[in-house]
Amino acid sequence: MTSIATSTWELVFWEQQGVMHAAVRGPETTASSVETVGDSESFGITFAHGTSMPHLPIGPLVDGGHGSPHVTERTFLLRDEEWQTPEFDDAELLVQKLVRAGVLVRDPIVDEVVWGGAARVGSRTVQRRVAAATGLTQSAIRQIERAREAAVLLEAGACALDVVHRLGYYDQPHLARSLQRFIGRTATQLQQPDPAADPLSLLYKPESPTGS
Template identity: 75%
Template sequence: MSIESEHRGSDSPYVTRVWRGRASGAETMTSIATSNWELVFWEEDGVVHAGARGPETAASRAEVDGESDSFGITFAHGASMPHLPIAGIVDRGIESAHVSDGRFVLRGEAWHIPDFDNAEQFVQKLVRAGVLTRDPLVDDVVWGGAARVGSRSVQRRVATATGLTQGAIRQIDRARQAALLLAEGLAPLDVVHRLGFYDQPHLARALQRFIGRTATQLQRPQPTADPLSLLYKPEDPAAS
């Protein structure tokens, strides 16, 4: 199977990444864990689809049939849609029942399907209409910031906005960072020390659970292995 992909960051506080891709051939791919949810639009065999895909708490295998073009808006931690509880789409997705003439239905309203270049403008329309909201505390505490409210309130707000606990988000994002460092050639023991794993077995378990690969497989990828879904470094908004 052939997969071509492109992605970019965003200056919107609601968006962490915008991506697009093309896949050809009937094969499988490894979908790695992610702590963010997204809106996804794809065309498969001439039919256009739209839907929301929730956070994924473990690596899984996904089937890709025929020719497929896709585009997605990955939302920042804390961005959510009140009418669509994120906890209800963790490890699964929900597809819009009505997609036609370049429009799809969201919260009972028809919206023009956005593209790679105007994703932020589309997001702003959602914000102005009250479809998309943001809890800035959530993104802050996920990255280690100090909250001015009690810990139970923080836990509740993180779970409401992301569908995950703070611990789960950090475990997933640390495994993704580890996979990138290993692919760049860093030794497993150095990754352990840099990212705070207990030891190499702890790193190995995290990679297997969240990435679906061993350290060796990431450092020496085989041409016959299933391709991985989009992997990029989680970006700390405070660092930008």
Template identity: 70%
Template sequence: MAIESEHRGSDSPYVARVWRGRTTGAGVMTSIATSTSELVFWEDHGVVHAAVRGPETVPTSVPIEAGSDSFGITFAHGASLSHLSAAALVDSGAAAEHVAGRRFVLAGEEWEIPGFDDAEQLVQKLVRSGVLTRDPLVDDVVWGGAARVGTRSVQRRVAASTGLTVGAIRQIERARGAAALLREGVQIPEVVHRLGFYDQAHLARALQRFIGRTATQLRRGGAEDVLSLLYKTDQQARP
């Protein structure tokens, strides 16, 4: 099985990434851990589906049908849907009702499914309606910024918008960054140094816990080893 995919960044503070993909054969994909939620759409045998997926704290195996098209809007840390509990979405999701054509229901309202190039138009509408909100503090502290409020307040606000702790988010993102570097062929000691792991054993435990692969497997790669969307953020890309 192979997945043809592409993704892009966004100027919207509510969006981390926009992606789309198509499978060229049936098989099993490893959905690796992620600390963000997303709004995802897919078409399977002519039927359109829509759902909100929450953060995933462990890798899971996902069966994939041949010829399935998918499209997603990955929200930035701190962006959340006001009608859904962030905690309840962790390692879970919520299906959205499909109305007809390219329309779906979210928070009791009908919305048009956007395209890959104009996903931000839907995001803007969700923000204006109050369905999508954002706590800017969360994204700042996740990437090491200093907060002007107490530690307990930070943890409460991060948990309220993501369902996770700051520590869990940073662990997941560091493991994803390491996996991306290893897939690019970066040597293991360099990954350990660049991302601040204690040693190679620490890196190995993080990869097994959040990615479901060893460093050697990631470096070897191969068309048969299919992982969910893997990319480096701007923060992870810095040496």
């Protein structure tokens, strides 16, 4: 599978060959190839920019992750505490419990400035808070999200030149470099996908998230 870049982090759960797993996966700054073995089922909770776990500094999680040391079909460990392994319908309930317990915290300024808002603090303070919460710079986040949006548009049938103008790339070579780095595909490959090619990880239209 080709795992595309993402500027957010996730709490993911998956079953592979009858064994349950859970892990925190950090932001990914480039597209990469991920080997999959056998059949597996998975789902994850993607958190808004500015949401973090103080006991797991985000910096070391960038392009990596942290697995739970003990996982069963019913429970997993996080911050050395046992939590109920969620299903799709009760993922929000788990998030609420993590917030109440202080496992999850959120810096609202980070989410606001990432999506173009104005902060009431100095630029250096903003830079420090964005880096502390996301592990990335504002510029890196915007580059990744722009590439993801470009890929969605191209998959939907938009021509490359229209995407260049719509998303503010300098020219088509600039778009091509961005796609190769963050998505691992060319514009043509996105417009005319090869059924035999490795599948892409989940690609959705990026938008300003609400909440965590």
